Amino acid sequence: MNALANEIAALIAAEGPISLERYMTLCLQHPRYGYYMIRDPFGAGGDFTTAPEISQMFGELVGLWMTEAFTRAGRPPGARLVELGPGRGTLMSDALRAARVAPEFRSTLEVDLVETSPTLRELQAQTLEGAGVKLNWRTSFAEVPRAPLFIIANEFFDALPARHFVRAGRGWRERLIGASREGKLVFGLAPEGERALRVEAPEGSIIEVNGVAQRLMTEIASRLVADGGALLVIDYGYTETSLGETLQALSRHAPVDPLAAPGEADLTTHVDFAALGRAARAGGAKTLGPVTQGAFLREIGIGRRAETLFRRASEAQRADIVAALRRLIDEGDPREVMGGLFKAMAVTHPQMPDLPGFG
Ligand code: SAH
Secondary structure (H helix, E strand, O other): OOHHHHHHHHHHHHHOOEEHHHHHHHHHHOOOOOOOOOOOOEOOOOOEOOHHHHOHHHHHHHHHHHHHHHHHOOOOOOOEEEEEOOOOOHHHHHHHHHHHHOHHHHOOOEEEEEOOOHHHHHHHHHHOOOOOOEEEEEOOHHHOOOOOEEEEEEOOHHHOOOEEEEEEOOEEEEEEEEEOOOOOEEEEEEEEEOOOOOOOOOOOOEEEEOHHHHHHHHHHHHHHHHHOEEEEEEEEEEOOOOOEOOOEEEEOOEEEOOOOOOOOOEEEOOEEHHHHHHHHHHOOOEEEEEEEHHHHHHHOOHHHHHHHHHHHOOHHHHHHHHHHHHHHHOOOOOOOOOOOOEEEEEEEOOOOOOOOOOO
């Protein structure tokens, strides 16, 4: 048992079993032991790799998309570029370089980086040193000042905590995390039923609810409606709300038991794009998509960008460009390629003209 497991077991001994939402929050955000708080999880030596870390093309295309959204929004003065969960800062760095094609966007911009991890904030500062824009770090989206906002969230919503409900008898009970007599963390069920959940399903079925993500989406949508702008969400997830759970713990690119070593593995759930879309529309915003990442990147010109890079590249670099392109857009086996499992969805001010990438 690691230090965080002991702390959680003590918490359970004092207060009783905890929700998955609370468990995920402790695992990911605990100030001393939280997964993101104390490490750089990305890349071959880490636990997982993200699209901007695979190729510069990804961040560049996102930067061009943001530039286009700014133009179609009528070039609102005082616009801010916001990133939720910027990781190593790679996406933002590539996006800002590509946005140089639109000096009226690039030169007046302030950037807000919504990041809780001190370790990653430091890496972001290093990566973005000399980017030539004013950088502001925020602990939550609520701290971003009011202005027309152009927001990117890549692999951010999957890191927000979820709750599970299990069909037991004639109702639903929340799946909780308790501790065995030896202090080992185990899944169990709340003694009381959830009266508000009225879906019929076979015994043992699980419903996964990401209330934190949905509430954040409604908050962002209300801002876009009030002040203008657009949000681009890219993440792994599904397009129809359905039964079943997707909790996964990843360590060194392989799945592990989510209760075995809290804080040492990345803990995520797949994003319910249907629920996020409903939350955004409930906030008064317009939604575009979701479409697959492959379709989105193809439509906004990843093929042309890859060709340009290819022409200028050495033989070895050429192989990398082709491999990266395949990994980003192919819609085959999600253990190897991202194009199908990952989806893109945009949320905009209701009067925003349609934006590229969504057919
Ligand atoms: N977008 C990056 C990193 C994705 S990993 C990329 O594509 O490479 C998730 C990122 O979100 C990390 O930077 C993590 O520290 C941050 N994060 C996770 N939960 C958060 C929260 N609740 N508030 C703010 N940032 C969070």
